[in-house]
Amino acid sequence: MLHCLRSVFLLVAAAGAALSLSNTKPSTLSSGTLPIGNGNYMFYTDTGAPPGKSPYTTLFLIHGMSFNSGIFQKTKSDILRIVSVNRRGYIGSSPYTNTEFNVITNGTSAARQAFLADRGVELAVFIDNFLQQKKITQGKVSISGWSVGNIFSLATLSSVNSWPVAIKARLAPRIQSVIMQEPSAEILGFASNPNNWIPLIDTSIPASTRNPMTVQWISHYFKQGNFAVNPNAITWVVPSLSRVPSLFNMSPSEYNSIVDIGKATDGDFTLLINFKSQLHDSYRQVIFGSTVQKAFPTLKRSLFTGDSSVSFGPYAYYLVKNDTGAINDKSVTFRIVPGVNHFINWDDPKIASEVYAQLV
Ligand SMILES: *[C@@H]1O[C@H](CO)[C@@H](O)[C@H](O)[C@H]1NC(C)=O
Numbered sequence: 001m002l003h004c005l006r007s008v009f010l011l012v013a014a015a016g017a018a019l020s021l022s023n024t025k026p027s028t029l030s031s032g033t034l035p036i037g038n039g040n041y042m043f044y045t046d047t048g049a050p051p052g053k054s055p056y057t058t059l060f061l062i063h064g065m066s067f068n069s070g071i072f073q074k075t076k077s078d079i080l081r082i083v084s085v086n087r088r089g090y091i092g093s094s095p096y097t098n099t100e101f102n103v104i105t106n107g108t109s110a111a112r113q114a115f116l117a118d119r120g121v122e123l124a125v126f127i128d129n130f131l132q133q134k135k136i137t138q139g140k141v142s143i144s145g146w147s148v149g150n151i152f153s154l155a156t157l158s159s160v161n162s163w164p165v166a167i168k169a170r171l172a173p174r175i176q177s178v179i180m181q182e183p184s185a186e187i188l189g190f191a192s193n194p195n196n197w198i199p200l201i202d203t204s205i206p207a208s209t210r211n212p213m214t215v216q217w218i219s220h221y222f223k224q225g226n227f228a229v230n231p232n233a234i235t236w237v238v239p240s241l242s243r244v245p246s247l248f249n250m251s252p253s254e255y256n257s258i259v260d261i262g263k264a265t266d267g268d269f270t271l272l273i274n275f276k277s278q279l280h281d282s283y284r285q286v287i288f289g290s291t292v293q294k295a296f297p298t299l300k301r302s303l304f305t306g307d308s309s310v311s312f313g314p315y316a317y318y319l320v321k322n323d324t325g326a327i328n329d330k331s332v333t334f335r336i337v338p339g340v341n342h343f344i345n346w347d348d349p350k351i352a353s354e355v356y357a358q359l360v
């Protein structure tokens with residue numbers, strides 16, 4: 001039944017019809033699909049122009065693993081236009097081809113590097129198409145990746161020399177900021193902490209239940225210590241009882257429209273394991289690399305995490321702070337957001353939009 005619905009959904013999306021991701025309440029978000037090259041297309045939702053503000057900044061949000069862009073549907077802003085895309089393989093957007101999937105599972109190092117650059121180019125094409133179609137000729141552009149979405153937001157910038165020439169000329173000068181929202185060590189190609197635990201990697205859990213267990217577990221609140229300076233202050237496994245987990249604030253139909261535990265999730269997870277050195281190169285290029293610095297000379301880089309988030313957000317915060325601190329303390333702006341967890345966009349969307357407004 002679910003598969004059947006999904007096929008219908010994809011057909012409708014392919015026809016370019018307007019879609020609403022949430023079927024529980026009418027959404028004010030507009031939506032559509034845009035071509036991203038090679039016959040592929042990407043689904044998006046759009047909050048529209050902020051009333052009375054011109055020019056304004058357009059912020060593109062890239063979702064993580066297992067949760068499509070519907071997770072951002074509550075996040076709206078008085079000063080930003082927020083556009084959320086579904087990545088390849090997630091509902092409404094083109095799935096990966098078998099050839100592309102083979103690169104994720106079995107690609108050579110060169111093929112993996114090209115795959116990552118291709119994903120970045122696709123997003124640059126999408127953003128450029130969106131700005132042109134909506135006639136947004138002025139105003140800054142910002143990109144934020146959430147969780148695994150950081151792989152793709154960072155790849156967008158690190159692939160800049162592979163962008164079509166006209167797009168580079170139009171778009172690069174407008175991209176003024178990149179926001180890293182709770183990446184993990186692995187997403188940035190760092191070594192895992194020896195204490196790292198997540199149901200997805202626990203082989204004592206039956207394979208078919210690792211994903212559903214993971215999406216529930218990461219939506220808890222955790223009592224984290226002073227992780228900015230001490231990774232041993234991180235709580236790795238046991239959630240706190242301080243606040244109801246975010247998935248309890250989601251109706252079954254919202255869950256079904258947002259959570260996607262299938263081939264796309266498997267692809268994300270395999271990529272995370274197999275692309276370690278490519279992911280680290282991409283991260284380092286965006287933070288320290290001369291190619292990115294030359295293409296985006298005034299780029300503001302920032303990273304934020306909730307102080308009550310699942311372990312990996314706080315740990316990545318520590319790692320990037322440690323990494324940049326050794327070289328240049330000012331290269332990244334850091335924020336710890338009190339009281340929120342990995343699902344700030346769902347449980348505290350007002351706070352999320354305030355954080356974005358500060359960091360764009
Ligand atoms: C491709 O990757 C899969 C999953 O990592 C592995 O099981 C398989 O042996 C690989 N196949 C080849 C031909 O390398």
Ligand SMILES: *[C@@H]1O[C@H](CO)[C@@H](O)[C@H](O)[C@H]1NC(C)=O
Nearest residue numbers: 190231319322323325326327
């Ligand atoms: C922190 O940075 C130092 C200096 O670059 C490095 O030697 C060390 O390995 C880093 N720590 C971690 C946990 O990555």
